[in-house]
Amino acid sequence: MSTLIGKDNDEMQETMKKKVYIIGHKNPDTDSICSAIAYADVKNKIGDAIYVPKRAGQVSEETQFVLDRFGIKPPGYVPNVGTRVKDMDIRRIPGVSHSISLKKAWTLMKDENVNTLPITKDNNILEGLITISDIAQSYMDILDNEILSTARTQYSNILETLEGNMVVGNEHAYFVKGKVVVAAANPDLMENYIGEDDLVILGNRYESQLCAIEMNASCIIVCEGAPVSRTIQHLAHEKDCAIISTPHDTYTVARLINQSMPVKFFMKKNDLLTFELDDFTDNIKDTMAKKRYRDFPVLDKHGCYVGMISRRNLLGMKRNRLILVDHNEASQAVDNIESAEILEIIDHHRLGSLETMAPVFFRNQPVGCTATIIYQIYQEKGIEIPSNIAGLLCSAIISDTLMFRSPTCTAVDRDAAQRLAQIAGIEIETFASEMFAAGSNLKKKAPEEIFYQDFKKFELNQANFGVGQINSMNASELKDIKGRLIPYLEKALGQHGESMLFFMLTDIMNESTELLCFGGDSEDLVREAFHQQPEDHSVYLPGIVSRKKQLIPAFMNALQQ
Numbered sequence: 119m120s121t122l123i124g125k126d127n128d129e130m131q132e133t134m135k136k137k138v139y140i141i142g143h144k145n146p147d148t149d150s151i152c153s154a155i156a157y158a159d160v161k162n163k164i165g166d167a168i169y170v171p172k173r174a175g176q177v178s179e180e181t182q183f184v185l186d187r188f189g190i191k192p193p194g195y196v197p198n199v200g201t202r203v204k205d206m207d208i209r210r211i212p213g214v215s216h217s218i219s220l221k222k223a224w225t226l227m228k229d230e231n232v233n234t235l236p237i238t239k240d241n242n243i244l245e246g247l248i249t250i251s252d253i254a255q256s257y258m259d260i261l262d263n264e265i266l267s268t269a270r271t272q273y274s275n276i277l278e279t280l281e282g283n284m285v286v287g288n289e290h291a292y293f294v295k296g297k298v299v300v301a302a303a304n305p306d307l308m309e310n311y312i313g314e315d316d317l318v319i320l321g322n323r324y325e326s327q328l329c330a331i332e333m334n335a336s337c338i339i340v341c342e343g344a345p346v347s348r349t350i351q352h353l354a355h356e357k358d359c360a361i362i363s364t365p366h367d368t369y370t371v372a373r374l375i376n377q378s379m380p381v382k383f384f385m386k387k388n389d390l391l392t393f394e395l396d397d398f399t400d401n402i403k404d405t406m407a408k409k410r411y412r413d414f415p416v417l418d419k420h421g422c423y424v425g426m427i428s429r430r431n432l433l434g435m436k437r438n439r440l441i442l443v444d445h446n447e448a449s450q451a452v453d454n455i456e457s458a459e460i461l462e463i464i465d466h467h468r469l470g471s472l473e474t475m476a477p478v479f480f481r482n483q484p485v486g487c488t489a490t491i492i493y494q495i496y497q498e499k500g501i502e503i504p505s506n507i508a509g510l511l512c513s514a515i516i517s518d519t520l521m522f523r524s525p526t527c528t529a530v531d532r533d534a535a536q537r538l539a540q541i542a543g544i545e546i547e548t549f550a551s552e553m554f555a556a557g558s559n560l561k562k563k564a565p566e567e568i569f570y571q572d573f574k575k576f577e578l579n580q581a582n583f584g585v586g587q588i589n590s591m592n593a594s595e596l597k598d599i600k601g602r603l604i605p606y607l608e609k610a611l612g613q614h615g616e617s618m619l620f621f622m623l624t625d626i627m628n629e630s631t632e633l634l635c636f637g638g639d640s641e642d643l644v645r646e647a648f649h650q651q652p653e654d655h656s657v658y659l660p661g662i663v664s665r666k667k668q669l670i671p672a673f674m675n676a677l678q679q
Contacts, residue, residue, distance in 0.1 A: 136439060138165075138461060141172040141196060141452055143445035145573045148181045148517040148557075150444040152510035153488040154193060157443055157464060159507055160495055169441070172196040174452040178571050180517060180557025188509040188542070199438045200454030203402065204395040206435040208416055208425035213238025216245055216382035219275040220253050221374070223381050234413035236423055237385050244392065244415055244423040246385035256384050261376065263297040266317065269383035270294050273337070273360060279378035280339070280364040280371055285346050287337070287360030293317055296336055300372050301326050309333065319371050324350065331359050339375075341368045392417050395424060399435060400457065406432070444488040446470045446480075449575035464491055466526075467666055471577060486526040489514035493534045509542035513553060520589060520626050521550045526667040551591070554626060558590035560599060565606035568599060575616065576670065579677040583618035583640070587665050589626050596623045600632065604655055607636035618643065624663050631662045633669075646676035 140158045142150025154171040161169040171193040177185070185192055213236045214226065223235055227250055237246040274289045276282070296315030301308055308326065312318060314334040320326045322344030330338045331353050337360040340346055346361055354361050364371055392415045393402050406414065406429050413426040440455075441462040447470030448455060455472070462479040463472075466488050483491055489511040496503050503511070515535040519527035522535075539546050560568050573586040590596050600623055607619050618640040623632040634656055635644050641652045650657050662668045 136436075137168045137170055138439045138441060139170055139172045139196060139199070140441045140443060141174055141193075141199075142443050143174060143447075143450040143574065144452065145175045145570050146173050146181070147178065147444075147572050148184055148553075149488050149514040151177060151181050151193065152184065152514040153443040153464070153492050155190060156489065156492045156507050156511055157441065157495070159504070160492065160499065160501060161441070163501055164499060167439075170194070175570075178557060179559055180553055183553055183556035184510060184513040187513075188506040190506055190510065196452060198398065198453040199440060200398045200400055200457040201435050201437055202395065202399065203393050203397045203416055203427065205438070206399065206427050206431045208427055208431075210425045211236060213242060213244070213423050214381075215239075216385065217272060217275070217380050219279050219378045220256060220381060220384065221279045221377035222275075223248055224250075224253050224377075232413070232426070234411075234426060235381070236415055236426065237381060237387075238423050242422040244390065244417065244421075246382070246387035247390065247413075247415065248381045248385040249412065252384050252386070256376070256379070263299070266298050266375065266379060267293050267295050267315075269379040271379050273362070275378040275380060276339075276362060276375070279374055280362065280366060282339070282362045282364035285340075285361040285363050286351050286354045287362075291360070293337060298375060300368060301330060302368070319368055319375070321368060328353070331357050335359055337362065339364060339371055341366060341371055390415065393427070394419065398454070399432060400454070403432065442472075443492075446472045446482070447574070447576070448472045449577055464488060466491060468670070485528050486524060486531040487515045487518035489518070490528075490531045490534045493538060494530075503538070503541055505542050508538040509544060512538035512542055512544065512546070513549075516546065516550045516553065517557075517589075520624070520629075520663055521546070521554075523626060523629055524664045524667065526664050554589065554591050558588065558592060558595055560588070560595070565602045566610070569603060569606060569610060569621065574665070575614065576673075578670075578674055581618070581643075581677055582616055583620065583638075583673075584614065584616040585620045585622065585665055585669065587622040587624060589624045589663075591626050593625055593628065596625060596632065599623060600634065600656070603634060604636075607634060607655065611637040620644075620669075622662075622665060622669065626663070629663055630658065630660045631669075633657050633659055633662075643673060643676055646679065647672035 140154045142154050151173055158169040158171040173193045173195055177192045211230060211232055216237045227235060234247055234249045236244060237248060239245045271293050273291055277284060277289055296317060299312055299316050299318050301318050301320035308329045312330055312333040312335060315336045317337045318330040318335045319339045321341055327338060327350050339362045341364055343363060343365045346363060391409060394417050413428050416424045416427055418424050437457060437459045439459045439461055442460060443464045446463050446465045460474045460478050465482050466485050481491060493511050512535050515531050519531055522532055569586050573584055575584045588599060603621055611619055617638040619636050621634040635641055635652055636655050644652050644657055648659060
């Protein structure tokens with residue numbers, strides 16, 4: 119038994135740990151995906167939370183080849199890290215049946231310290247809402263004396279409300295016809311105002327009880343706990359008249375009787391404003407502010423009731439916690455990054471526009487690949503690198519440095535890749551050829567897929583532009599891609615707010631790039647940056663293979679001038 123208890127406690131502690139997502143940039147490349155997976159492995163071995171690798175875009179053919187080669191599943195897709203309703207402190211107020219009395223609903227609200235009760239039916243489907251305001255309104259309204267039957271009030275509700283007991287009749291039956299009458303007059307006058315099927319409130323006078331039954335009342339309520347004679351009980355049974363005995367006096371019964379009505383008669387059931395667990399809080403804030411409701415029901419994806427939230431719950435909601443790898447630009451980050459809590463950034467690019475609410479651990483090194491930094495962290499922490507993780511890291515370095523041909527490549531990158539290749543059991547040149555071949559197999563892809571496969575947005579000196587890139591060892595394949603992409607550039611321009619678009623067709627073997635450009639001052643920018651004039655939206659740039667180290671710095675210098 120003690121072993122089981124210990125196991126339960128361990129599991130509870132695990133579930134209490136807050137998840138941290140490790141995620142790369144949009145349109146992720148091999149480095150972005152592999153570094154996220156590897157850094158999650160490091161953090162889970164030394165951290166005090168649960169670290170989960172994620173991706174902000176689709177996995178490319180090159181990256182999929184690498185993941186398949188080393189037997190690792192792609193990280194889960196997270197298009198938006200904004201807080202959702204499920205991140206809020208949802209109050210798990212149980213749903214109640216529409217048949218409970220107003221008095222019971224009021225009591226439940228006081229006990230639970232809530233202002234709204236959800237009314238649910240089978241399978242926890244939300245049927246309606248009853249609020250303290252609704253109940254108060256029912257007390258204050260001047261209701262006619264047939265309201266109890268109009269609301270189809272069950273005798274069990276009346277018994278509960280009046281703290282009574284059923285002397286004659288079925289407590290599960292309903293009062294569905296007639297009015298409520300207080301028999302304050304003598305029996306001679308009662309005949310003038312008691313009608314068939316009425317519910318009569320009276321005292322211990324035998325004559326009054328007899329008169330009400332003979333007038334075909336459907337129910338009599340005997341107050342102050344007065345005994346009911348066997349003769350009256352026998353007659354009531356014959357006339358199908360229910361008898362309820364209550365310890366309360368006539369005034370109290372008359373005051374309480376309407377509280378026995380079912381909440382179904384007063385609940386709001388049409389046009390209910392509900393939210394779902396996956397709704398983003400940014401999308402519901404305005405709605406919550408405009409509506410003067412105290413509470414809002416939350417439903418799951420199946421439409422079943424989960425709990426309630428209110429405006430004050432927005433103040434204490436839990437933001438998603440993130441570690442960013444391979445980027446620090448807001449324009450490249452997953453959507454709604456400003457709503458998340460960034461804990462760390464591991465990167466090898468220039469300092470970008472990303473801002474954080476609090477200080478973070480920021481490691482940025484001038485190396486050719488984020489995976490090189492992750493490799494260093496393994497070494498610094500004294501953690502053994504699993505062979506499959508080593509394969510991922512080595513693949514990322516080969517990809518980002520174009521097998522050491524990129525000017526971004528450093529001796530540190532080359533040394534890390536060689537050590538990782540030994541651990542993974544691969545031969546770098548052979549593996550690189552297979553990986554690049556898998557990544558450049560684009561014949562069946564639409565121009566849009568090719569264009570956004572490795573695409574990044576930049577904001578420099580008030581210029582807003584995007585740059586895509588494809589690396590290939592096959593010059594003829596690059597020529598074919600060019601013919602398909604040039605018509606697409608016009609269609610793509612401005613879809614994500616860019617005023618200029620560029621695409622790098624990089625030939626790995628010849629260490630050169632054909633740069634496509636479209637829109638705005640794109641051709642002027644290319645001319646200023648590389649002193650060459652584009653023709654038909656294209657310019658050949660020998661020796662240029664790196665977006666980060668060569669293209670973007672040249673654009674920055676040109677824009678500053």
